[in-house]
Amino acid sequence: MPNLKSLESLRRRICTIIDIGTADDLISRAYDIFYTLVILVNLMVTIAYTFDEAEAACGPLLLRIEAATVAFFAVDCALRIWTAKYHHPNLKEWKAVCRYIFSFSGIVDLLSFLPYYMPFFFPSGAVAFRMFRVVRIFRLFRINAYYDSLNVITQVLTSKAQQLLSSVFIILVLMTASSLCMYSLEHDAQPQVFSNAFSGIWWAVSPLLTVGYGDIYPITTLGKIFGILITFLGVGMVAIPTGIISAGFVDQYSRLKRISEYGTEADIHFIRIHLTPRDRWANAPLRDLGLPEGVIIAAVQRGRDIIVPRGDVVLLPGDNLVLGAGVYEDDVRIQLKEIILQTHHPWVGHPLRDLDISRQTVIIMVRRRNRTLIPNGGLKLLAGDKVFLYTQSHLPHAQDIQI
CATH class of the missing domain: 3.30.70.1450 (Regulator of K+ conductance, C-terminal domain)
Known part of the structure; x- marks a missing residue:
């Protein structure tokens, strides 16, 4: 029984380490920094290996670094699976594991190391597995969770998702319509160039997105006039999502400014209660404490860990319970x-x-x-x-x- 408790304590501690660390948890913060460095090193090695000079000069070293970083990804993913139940305490353990595996982060974590080891078992699919290694770059999105300034980008994209999808839909409709029109105008004059509607779509990408490939273009007078009109529309179409994202950043920072400048402040007084085996609250979940209205549970300190005070958290003897009370209003x-x-x-x-x-x-x-x-x-x-x-x-x- 003591071994089981120590194992659960170890799992809980590992969960706090591999999760985003707080400023006072040096081990967790060190793991976050090391995790970020491993992602960046793996990405740099992947890029360096595409240069013939780098492969010839230090190819074996790059392969060893890649093997070490991929092995770290595999261990990190295994630890996250092992501690998944602490991220979803309301679910059964196997459901918590499935929730993690089938999440975006879980899929990226799995594809970060599985394609590297799969050719050992299925040599015929080595080329296809190598393509999946590109998914490792999506691990950079984890860095977004470590910094509040980067997290603003995610908040803006999430809040403006509907508007962005609408602008993309408008661009796709305009692209399809312009490709069919250009195909009708240029097919007779350039049957080899505008051979089908897809050729028109490839041309539509050039003026609408202002990239200007120049490999396919109209030669008839009507086609050139229509191309000029589509180019003008393309400038406006690209400006729509740009304006939406810019407005989202302005709204986000304005909201934060309003919260800080126009919010009213009130003092909250905190007290710390140390639970002993004789206390009535020991071995009871937080939801059953029956605290008076106006008293809030700020945190539960268990050893070196700070536990988020959810309703299903069971208090144990030795815990330090931090209670807060709002300002006295009268x-x-x-x-x-x-x-x-x-x-x-x-x-x-x-x-x-x-x-x-x-x-x-x-x-x-x-x-x-x-x-x-x-x-x-x-x-x-x-x-x-x-x-x-x-x-x-x-x-x-x-x-x-x-x-």
């Missing part, structure tokens, strides 16, 4: 403050009755090491004491405010 503003007295603080060495503090401020508790002291007038404060202050003030009513 005609009276109540503020609690904690002051840790340093050596040269003016209150050190003086009894409480001699302190120069506001009449609305009351010292409600003094903590000295692990002891809680009752604040009476003769209590003399020492360096290192934690002094808890209670301040109460009345908020002005609307009719009391003069403009």
Whole structure:
């Protein structure tokens, strides 16, 4: 039984390491950096191997680097499969594994290493398997999740997906119509060039997308006039998705600015509760705690791990439960403050009755090491004491405010 618990603890820890790490988890952050470097090294090796000079100079080294990076991809994918149930705690383990494997990230992870090893089992399909290695480049999308600035791109594309699909649909319709028209105008004059409608589509790509291949073009007067019109339309068509994406970036940054500038702030006070085996909350899921309205569960600290407080998380003895409470909203503003007295603080060495503090401020508790002291007038404060202050003030009513 202890071995089973230690194995589950190891799986949970590995899940936090291979996931996007927090700033205080150095191992997880180091894994993220190493993972990004491996992706970039694998991509550079793949590009370098296409140059004959690089292959002749250091071909065996490039092959070994590729083998090492692909092996890392395989181990990373295996670890993600092994810890999939912690990413989807509400699902059964086999369903969580299937959810990961058939997701976009799971398919990319599998295709990052399987085509490399498949020729050992199916030599006849080596060429086809080599083509699938290009999928490794999609692993670069994982870097997008590590940086908030890059993640804005994903948010913009997601929010503007419908508009982008509509613009692509318009371009495809215009491309099909222009290709059929050009085929009708140029087929008799250039039967070898505009031999079918597909030839017209290939020509339509050139003016509509402004790439200008020049391998197929009209020679009749009507064909040239029609080509000029399509070229003008092409400039407008390309500008549509560009404008949509630009507007999406402006909307995204404007939204973030509105949140930061026009939002109202309120203090949230936090307390930490250490659970022992005798506590009623131990071995109970969060949804069954019965907390009062207005109290929020900020985090559950279990050893070095910070667990997201979902409803199905079961609290264990030894956990540290961080609770938060919103600001007290009434005609009276109540503020609690904690002051840790340093050596040269003016209150050190003086009894409480001699302190120069506001009449609305009351010292409600003094903590000295692990002891809680009752604040009476003769209590003399020492360096290192934690002094808890209670301040109460009345908020002005609307009719009391003069403009």
